[in-house]
Amino acid sequence: xxxxxxxxxxxxxxxxxxxxxxxxxxxxxxxxxxxxxxxxxxxxxxxxxxxxxxxxxxxxxxxxxxxxxxxxxxxxxxxxxxxxxxxxx
Numbered sequence: 902x903x904x905x906x907x908x909x910x911x912x913x914x915x916x917x918x919x920x921x922x923x924x925x926x927x928x929x930x931x932x933x934x935x936x937x938x939x940x941x942x943x944x945x946x947x948x949x950x951x952x953x954x955x956x957x958x959x960x961x962x963x964x965x966x967x968x969x970x971x972x973x974x975x976x977x978x979x980x981x982x983x984x985x986x987x988x989x990x
Contacts, residue, residue: 905935905968905969905988906988907930907932907935909986909987909988910930910935910968910988911930913927913930913937913986914927914928914929914930915927915928917942918937918939918980918982918983919980919981919982920939920964920966920979920980921979923941923943923964924941924942924943925939925940925941925942925964926939926940926942927939928940928963931965934967934968934969935967935968935969936965936966936967936968937965937966937968937980938963938964938965938966939963939964939965939966940961940962940963941961941962941963941964945962946959946960946961946962947959947960947961947962948960966979966980968980968983968988976988
């Protein structure tokens with residue numbers, strides 16, 4: 902697999918993608934991996950645990966999702982829009 906073009910990946914910031922059927926917005930790019938941090942843009946909320954595992958407040962869910970699949974043989978199939986973008990060198 903060709904390496905990912907990080908400059909092209911950075912252009913995804915603020916873009917909207919579907920992750921496992923959940924509408925999300927890209928809020929962070931992690932170069933190591935690489936991975937995307939996505940924020941759920943639907944109205945649903947989850948209970949956030951504190952550092953001790955106790956229930957905290959209701960917050961919007963975030964996901965950290967690898968750009969590549971588990972075998973690093975292709976792009977992550979959970980983010981089908983990635984296949985339509987020219988992200989590889």
